[in-house]
Amino acid sequence: MGAKIIDGKVIAKRIRGEIAEEVRELKKEKGITPKLCVVLAGDDPASQVYVRGKERACAEVGIESDVRRLPPTVKQQELIGLVRNLNKDKSIHGLLVQLPLPKGIDPKPVLDEISAEKDVDGLHPLNMGKLLKGENPTFVSCTPQGIMELLLSTGVEIKGKEAVVVGRSNIVGKPIALLLLQKHATVTICHSRTQDLGEVIRRADILVASVGSPGIVHGDMVKEGAVVIDVGVNRVGDKLVGDVDFDSAKDRASYITPVPGGVGPMTIAMLLKNTLAAARKA
């Protein structure tokens, strides 16, 4: 039995179409054009590609984008000063700082400076704290939000299921664990010190892998009929692969996301959704 593929590209395209329509309405009714500002410090090649992708996606749905490029020599205080000024700029609705920041800069004080009302990446302590408390945060981080949309598309009930999240990053692992908990899954979070990863993963009815290690989840770890969401993006030679060994996992899973074309397109769609929501609130 082969798994059904969860096509993130198709689902994200539908969502982007809905966003484009809502952006048009907001412009017509309130004269507001949503605007996303991205601070890009340094010359990390992957970040350059991601930011260009964000600019393109914004343009496609009628959201304005403004990329502030800074040299790798930028100082922490300069970055904090820029974020403070962008917080005050009323024409900007969504604000994010692209990670990683250049060597020597601690991302925490920079990210914490972003106003909670513009925090479209959902990393502000207030937004993360509300998520932890089960309250409605202003913004939920884009990748976990996108994963919840992918799960919804399968029609599989989350309530009462065993969910295993591999990885405990602030941007994916922790928030997706909390969202699954909100939907009444029994959630286990694994990380680099987890003993016998395979044994824990084998319990999962819903598995989310966000590690950054190609093929760390092999098919023989996947429970028969599990829903498998692969967040990992790893370059192996000239190919992009996930954290799940797709070929072996697809024979056991009921649903599985491909890499590329699964979670990635959803992340950008949710960023557009958060920017639109920020503009509505402004």
Ligand code: NAP
């Ligand atoms: P991250 O900050 O890179 O951290 C990796 C996590 O994996 C950590 O929690 C680490 O544990 C855990 N880990 C490392 N080795 C492990 C092992 N052998 N067994 C179990 N857990 C292990 O995580 P991230 O930012 O969530 O990124 C993970 C991957 O997802 C990357 O490939 C990234 O490119 C990708 N990603 C994709 C998207 C998308 O939109 N498609 C979005 C975000 C991230 P410790 O905490 O103990 O170190």
